[in-house]
Amino acid sequence: MAIPDPIQHDWPADRALLLVHGIGNAAPGDYAPLEQRLAEILAPAKKPYAIYSLYYDYLNDWFAGKEQVGTLNEALRGELRKNISRDFSTAVDFIGDVIWPVLLNDARLAVQMALRRQLLQMVADARRSGINNPGQMHISIIAHSLGCFHTFETLHSMCADPQCAITPARSRLQFDNVIFMASPVGLIGEVGGWIRTAVPQSGNLWSFRRPYTMPSEPSMIGGNVDYAKRTVAITGKLDPVGGYFFNDRWDAAYMDISVVANDVQIDDPQTPLNINSAGDLEAILAQSLRDHAPPDISDRHPHSWNGYVDRHATELLQWLDV
Amino acid sequence: MRIIARAIVLAATIAPSANAQTLGELTDSLRMAVQRYPSPVVAAWGKKLDSLAQIIEEKRARDLTLDQATDAVANRSPTFVNVARLRRVSNATADKLPANFTNGLQEVGNNLLTEIENAGVAAKTVEPLFTPVIALQKKLENADFARAESRLNRYDIKYGPSSPALNGVEVILNYALQFVPLPFDSPSPIELVASYSPTGATASSAQWRSFRLIANTRVGVRVYDFDRKANTKSLVESLRPTYYSLGYTGIADLASGALPDPLHSNWRPGGFVGLGSLYLAYTGVRGKQLVFGRNGPILPYLF
Numbered sequence: 001m002a003i004p005d006p007i008q009h010d011w012p013a014d015r016a017l018l019l020v021h022g023i024g025n026a027a028p029g030d031y032a033p034l035e036q037r038l039a040e041i042l043a044p045a046k047k048p049y050a051i052y053s054l055y056y057d058y059l060n061d062w063f064a065g066k067e068q069v070g071t072l073n074e075a076l077r078g079e080l081r082k083n084i085s086r087d088f089s090t091a092v093d094f095i096g097d098v099i100w101p102v103l104l105n106d107a108r109l110a111v112q113m114a115l116r117r118q119l120l121q122m123v124a125d126a127r128r129s130g131i132n133n134p135g136q137m138h139i140s141i142i143a144h145s146l147g148c149f150h151t152f153e154t155l156h157s158m159c160a161d162p163q164c165a166i167t168p169a170r171s172r173l174q175f176d177n178v179i180f181m182a183s184p185v186g187l188i189g190e191v192g193g194w195i196r197t198a199v200p201q202s203g204n205l206w207s208f209r210r211p212y213t214m215p216s217e218p219s220m221i222g223g224n225v226d227y228a229k230r231t232v233a234i235t236g237k238l239d240p241v242g243g244y245f246f247n248d249r250w251d252a253a254y255m256d257i258s259v260v261a262n263d264v265q266i267d268d269p270q271t272p273l274n275i276n277s278a279g280d281l282e283a284i285l286a287q288s289l290r291d292h293a294p295p296d297i298s299d300r301h302p303h304s305w306n307g308y309v310d311r312h313a314t315e316l317l318q319w320l321d322v
Numbered sequence: 323m324r325i326i327a328r329a330i331v332l333a334a335t336i337a338p339s340a341n342a343q344t345l346g347e348l349t350d351s352l353r354m355a356v357q358r359y360p361s362p363v364v365a366a367w368g369k370k371l372d373s374l375a376q377i378i379e380e381k382r383a384r385d386l387t388l389d390q391a392t393d394a395v396a397n398r399s400p401t402f403v404n405v406a407r408l409r410r411v412s413n414a415t416a417d418k419l420p421a422n423f424t425n426g427l428q429e430v431g432n433n434l435l436t437e438i439e440n441a442g443v444a445a446k447t448v449e450p451l452f453t454p455v456i457a458l459q460k461k462l463e464n465a466d467f468a469r470a471e472s473r474l475n476r477y478d479i480k481y482g483p484s485s486p487a488l489n490g491v492e493v494i495l496n497y498a499l500q501f502v503p504l505p506f507d508s509p510s511p512i513e514l515v516a517s518y519s520p521t522g523a524t525a526s527s528a529q530w531r532s533f534r535l536i537a538n539t540r541v542g543v544r545v546y547d548f549d550r551k552a553n554t555k556s557l558v559e560s561l562r563p564t565y566y567s568l569g570y571t572g573i574a575d576l577a578s579g580a581l582p583d584p585l586h587s588n589w590r591p592g593g594f595v596g597l598g599s600l601y602l603a604y605t606g607v608r609g610k611q612l613v614f615g616r617n618g619p620i621l622p623y624l625f
């Protein structure tokens with residue numbers, strides 16, 4: 001099949017936003033409503049944004065078809081059920097969906113390459129729109145769910161790669177904001193740790209290294225230059241993917257970025273969802289599960305990306321209106 | 323008129339020509355920027371620039387082009403082909419320039435540009451002076467983009483819809499192969515094959531009626547040709563296989579029936595080669611037998 005080209009846009013000003021989705025079967029265009037919603041949220045900003053989405057599910061489909069990921073996933077879920085209490089048994093299905101990329105090195109690296117290519121395309125678009133200096137390009141990333149894992153790993157690998165053209169010290173490209181919503185990085189680090197001997201090249205996974213840091217690059221004149229000027233992690237207190245089970249935080253599976261410079265850590269009570277008991281939550285999680293397919297995430301689901309964006313619209317405008 | 327002529331002469335002396343493409347011209351333009359826009363931070367970068375310029379003089383590398391400097395970064399990856407020098411490295415650039423040299427120039431140039439712009443100098447004013455730096459940065463970005471495209475094409479060839487699906491045994495073997503350090507960038511061109519096929523075709527003579535199906539097992543390696551374009555429009559290129567395979571084969575006796583036990587010891591040993599999805603297996607044990615068949619699972623997850 002033809003590999004989809006990266007998304008291209010003309011930049012209306014000197015800023016752009018990249019959305020990196022999580023688990024699902026997203027086809028190009030599926031996140032257009034979310035892009036539209038973000039455009040509305042950012043409308044009062046001083047300068048308009050070019051909004052991009054990275055679509056990479058075609059890569060997941062390749063690996064699922066070739067490597068029988070479903071079989072691996074089932075085996076993995078069986079292993080997880082042994083380690084997780086019955087109260088959280090429904091959450092195991094979500095954990096299975098986010099943990100499998102750690103078992104297939106190429107599956108992970110292919111997504112990283114697609115994300116890197118998209119970022120390079122954004123820089124090329126900026127040049128085409130008249131901005132020649134990467135140090136004057138204002139790029140932010142909002143990642144959701146498994147997209148947080150891929151973003152976190154990709155930024156680290158890019159920063160450490162001498163062949164990468166857009167690192168913070170060498171090119172002066174620094175992301176204004178890297179915003180993780182419902183991040184499973186902590187969960188992957190914890191659960192991946194249980195099966196670490198079964199994880200190929202686990203030493204290359206930044207999700208396994210605590211405390212969590214954001215990438216930076218040493219400068220020739222001293223000090224380090226951060227890849228992200230601001231790092232935000234928003235975790236729903238009802239969202240199992242972020243390491244919470246009905247307001248009960250599983251510390252080891254939580255993406256704690258408190259050691260990151262200029263971090264913003266928000267534990268979202270998700271009150272508007274009106275989920276008042278563990279039973280309610282279990283029912284909503286169970287309803288969303290489908291056989292041999294990613295969960296169907298409705299707007300009332302605690303993992304909904306739309307929900308995260310809507311509940312934090314004010315902060316998003318504040319962070320992105322730089 | 324005289325004023326305009328003087329302005330043109332002045333601009334020509336300050337700004338390097340738009341096609342300035344050598345390391346010498348790049349460092350000259352940066353030195354000019356350091357002089358024109360002095361500040362403590364600019365001076366700190368200016369010292370780094372002096373060190374790099376000295377290396378250029380010592381190595382007599384002033385005439386190296388920005389393309390060559392970009393190649394030095396692109397060819398530094400410790401892949402098997404690079405280590406074995408199977409890939410052509412232009413004009414021995416890598417021998418002339420120390421490791422990280424191009425990255426150093428990139429960093430000094432981009433930081434000087436950003437510092438000067440952040441100090442309030444308009445991009446339109448300062449960027450003509452940085453034409454070579456901007457060109458180098460753009461070349462590095464293009465090379466990086468091309469590398470990402472190439473890697474994605476490789477994943478397409480190895481894992482895309484037209485790649486051979488793995489059976490259950492191959493999934494486990496290739497999962498285990500991930501733990502073996504191999505001298506390749508991801509994805510590795512190597513894949514393990516462990517296949518059982520009940521539908522190989524053989525014949526005992528040139529007559530149609532002598533054709534029959536025969537079972538065989540194959541254990542070996544599949545090697546992907548990543549130079550082959552996966553989505554080519556060229557007919558010749560599209561006929562070229564994206565993978566080859568070879569290894570051990572066990573061919574059943576003709577009397578073994580339709581689905582002989584793959585773990586049974588009565589297989590006749592031999593060898594096989596595969597071009598794309600087609601394979602040819604041969605044994606000379608207990609009679610010569612040539613088997614022709616097609617790779618790929620007939621029953622999902624099994625064989």
